[in-house]
Amino acid sequence: MEIRVAVVGAGSWGTTVAHLICAHAPTILWAREEAVAEQIDREHRNLRYLPDHPLHADLRATSSMAEAVGGADLVVMGVPSHGFRSTMEQVAEHLRPWVPVISLTKGLEQSTRLRMSQVVAEVAPGHPVGVLTGPNLAKEILAGHAAATVVAMADVSMAEALQPIFGADNLRVYTNTDVVGAEMGGALKNVIAIASGIADGIGASDNTRAAVITRGLAELTRLGVAMGGEPMTFAGLAGMGDLIATCISPQSRNRHVGEQLGRGRSLEDVVAEMDMVAEGVKAAPVAVELAEEHGVEMPIARSVASVCAGEQTAIEAYRSLLARSRRPEVYGLDPGGR
Numbered sequence: 001m002e003i004r005v006a007v008v009g010a011g012s013w014g015t016t017v018a019h020l021i022c023a024h025a026p027t028i029l030w031a032r033e034e035a036v037a038e039q040i041d042r043e044h045r046n047l048r049y050l051p052d053h054p055l056h057a058d059l060r061a062t063s064s065m066a067e068a069v070g071g072a073d074l075v076v077m078g079v080p081s082h083g084f085r086s087t088m089e090q091v092a093e094h095l096r097p098w099v100p101v102i103s104l105t106k107g108l109e110q111s112t113r114l115r116m117s118q119v120v121a122e123v124a125p126g127h128p129v130g131v132l133t134g135p136n137l138a139k140e141i142l143a144g145h146a147a148a149t150v151v152a153m154a155d156v157s158m159a160e161a162l163q164p165i166f167g168a169d170n171l172r173v174y175t176n177t178d179v180v181g182a183e184m185g186g187a188l189k190n191v192i193a194i195a196s197g198i199a200d201g202i203g204a205s206d207n208t209r210a211a212v213i214t215r216g217l218a219e220l221t222r223l224g225v226a227m228g229g230e231p232m233t234f235a236g237l238a239g240m241g242d243l244i245a246t247c248i249s250p251q252s253r254n255r256h257v258g259e260q261l262g263r264g265r266s267l268e269d270v271v272a273e274m275d276m277v278a279e280g281v282k283a284a285p286v287a288v289e290l291a292e293e294h295g296v297e298m299p300i301a302r303s304v305a306s307v308c309a310g311e312q313t314a315i316e317a318y319r320s321l322l323a324r325s326r327r328p329e330v331y332g333l334d335p336g337g338r
């Protein structure tokens, strides 16, 4: 049976995933601006976000949610976390019963501290929900470089059914039943990527970056496990894999924000000149709140939140991380670990 797919959100990643899925299934991409939808539909390019990449000739685009979602057997959500709930509410008006919803979004809702799959469950109860996440820089995948990703759903048979839909010659898709872990890995690695960028911006060394990535993995694992994620998920593609890609890649928007902060620029200036989203900026204070709620320490996330809020300079933040009291190198398997 042919599956019809709606991808909601025509930014860099939503467009890339729609392009990939289109090779296997009829796909409609929803853009919130009519002009953007028309341009993609007409020219098979997304001039705003991915001007250099031709898109699949069969990919349709629309700004009508009814047209995109009304006939869909699978809905894929690719809008940033700050617009996720309101967009999902529009989706829910047209969603047919039992249609699965997969989130591509790597962020946390600021007001509620919810993961995106929890937002889906609130707005559209009863629909199977999952996430697609991993080290997946959109432009690299569109350029044909090999990558791997994870589709995480509680129902493994449903995740297995989606593997060929999301897969491509250059994209290998694994399954995982740990939705919490996969989602928390994706959201929290953005915060650590800002810290890694800050290290680059202040002229720190590769040793520093390795320390940030490794200790960042320890603290994101600590929180993720305390919230119910499986420890091994954080050692996989949705955790360590995505953390490495985002912390080292010049393409990462979150790492870029950190680098500019490290050079002494204000967050307002850096964000104002970006035309794409850096989820870690909004996720950092949420991570700090969640860490407090769950009684775990996240010193790097706390430093990132504090530099973003202008409470500390990048140099002060790094000095205070180094000055913390001595302790053993305990990894995140124990939620109370430090």
Ligand SMILES: NC(=O)C1=CN([C@@H]2O[C@H](COP(=O)(O)OP(=O)(O)OC[C@H]3O[C@@H](n4cnc5c(N)ncnc54)[C@H](OP(=O)(O)O)[C@@H]3O)[C@@H](O)[C@H]2O)C=CC1
Binding pocket: 009, 010, 011, 012, 013, 014, 015, 032, 033, 048, 049, 078, 079, 080, 081, 082, 083, 084, 087, 104, 105, 106, 107, 136, 137, 138, 139, 275, 276, 277, 279
């Ligand atoms: N880019 C990547 O490589 C990857 C990104 N992701 C994740 O995917 C999600 C989307 O990122 P990405 O596609 O890169 O983002 P972009 O910044 O490239 O695009 C953002 C998209 O979201 C739309 N949008 C912005 N604000 C709202 C809103 N309030 N309501 C509805 N739509 C809105 C934009 O529309 P408009 O153009 O009209 O403003 C645009 O289509 C993020 O959570 C990101 O972390 C995950 C894996 C890889």
Ligand SMILES: O=C(CO)COP(=O)(O)O
Binding pocket: 106, 134, 135, 136, 137, 138, 190, 193, 242, 245, 246, 251, 252, 253, 254, 255, 277, 278, 279
């Ligand atoms: O999630 C990503 C790669 O897996 C994209 O990271 P950035 O949002 O930092 O560009």
